Amino acid sequence: MAKIRVGVNGYGTIGKRVASAIAAQDDMELVGVTKTRPNFEALTALSKGYDLYVPEDNVDAFNAAGVKIAGTIQDMLKKVDIVVDCTPGSFGEYYRDMYKEAGVKAIFQGGEDHSLTGISFNSTANYSESWGAQLSRVVSCNTTGLLRTLYRIDKKLKIQNAFVTIVRRAADPGDSKNGPINGLEPSVKLPTHHGPDVQSIMPWLNINTMAVKASTTLMHLHTVVAQLSRETTTEEILEILRSCPRVRLVKSKDGIKTTAQVMELARDLGRDRSDMYEIVVWEDGVKVVGDTLYFYQAVHQESDVIPENIDCIRSMCKAVQDASESVAKTNASLGIPEN
Ligand code: NAD
Numbered sequence: 001m002a003k004i005r006v007g008v009n010g011y012g013t014i015g016k017r018v019a020s021a022i023a024a025q026d027d028m029e030l031v032g033v034t035k036t037r038p039n040f041e042a043l044t045a046l047s048k049g050y051d052l053y054v055p056e057d058n059v060d061a062f063n064a065a066g067v068k069i070a071g072t073i074q075d076m077l078k079k080v081d082i083v084v085d086c087t088p089g090s091f092g093e094y095y096r097d098m099y100k101e102a103g104v105k106a107i108f109q110g111g112e113d114h115s116l117t118g119i120s121f122n123s124t125a126n127y128s129e130s131w132g133a134q135l136s137r138v139v140s141c142n143t144t145g146l147l148r149t150l151y152r153i154d155k156k157l158k159i160q161n162a163f164v165t166i167v168r169r170a171a172d173p174g175d176s177k178n179g180p181i182n183g184l185e186p187s188v189k190l191p192t193h194h195g196p197d198v199q200s201i202m203p204w205l206n207i208n209t210m211a212v213k214a215s216t217t218l219m220h221l222h223t224v225v226a227q228l229s230r231e232t233t234t235e236e237i238l239e240i241l242r243s244c245p246r247v248r249l250v251k252s253k254d255g256i257k258t259t260a261q262v263m264e265l266a267r268d269l270g271r272d273r274s275d276m277y278e279i280v281v282w283e284d285g286v287k288v289v290g291d292t293l294y295f296y297q298a299v300h301q302e303s304d305v306i307p308e309n310i311d312c313i314r315s316m317c318k319a320v321q322d323a324s325e326s327v328a329k330t331n332a333s334l335g336i337p338e339n
Pocket of ligand 1: 012
């Protein structure tokens, strides 16, 4: 079967990781990536052997800087079957129209609204809903994290209601503009948008969320409280969590007490860009009291959605019908262990 030809529009935090992951697949070809400015990321992309495409208005800036380009974004669209759009949220409508005109499929990210595509994607919860679709959206890092754990718990124990507090990283590690760098900032618009975003894939789930921005760049942390339809045990929940794809259980008594040690583990594992693709749950922080479940999970915002983008490409391009087959293939390519 011919390889799926993929372009990545927007080579930032998410786009550069999606590009590396595509390059690691044996059933995909990375046609190129786009950059708006001839900066160090453009030069690094070139050094990796990726072709660079740029907006028409920016061609002169690249030529003046002597940075080699392969053409414009429109030129890239002529060569691909599908584009993974990793531009900052809010460019969605503009690019959706451009992709439509070029006749290529497109995946957007969680910064765009569900209404842009009408379909949202998560490998565990709804792989088949994007089968053959022209447009889809991989939900945000936090929503991906919640779906990875809550979907399987809900399937087994029917969640009556879930309440999640999200302690959010203030900025990504490569970002020196955002904050706060000192203090905690509550999201005062309540409940936060994360609950409705989970409902874009699990519309039946009664879930509410609050969020606090914290002075850290490493990861988000969720505190989850879920009321289940019956009494259960901590061990039954741990069994479910052990079966969830891309969920990693760690123990605080093994020395992983904070998100700092989680990311040190990712570095020790030798992951590309030191990424932790899995949602990390503290095994000794899972507790059931009667029918109420309490646990903590950490989300590496820069990377948890990357394997989801790869699976979404396979679903939309009708490459692999079975979700677990695509998940296993993606996991093997990125060094994510099977549960
Ligand atoms: P980013 O700012 O790191 O990268 C965006 C890239 O798009 C940059 O390289 C920028 O130069 C480029 N760009 C800007 N305008 C462009 C244009 N008009 N055309 C083409 N490229 C353009 O952003 P990011 O963090 O990678 O976020 C991308 C998307 O992924 C957003 O929807 C965001 O909400 C979502 N997302 C981000 C994270 C995260 O934590 N960073 C996690 C999950 C999902």
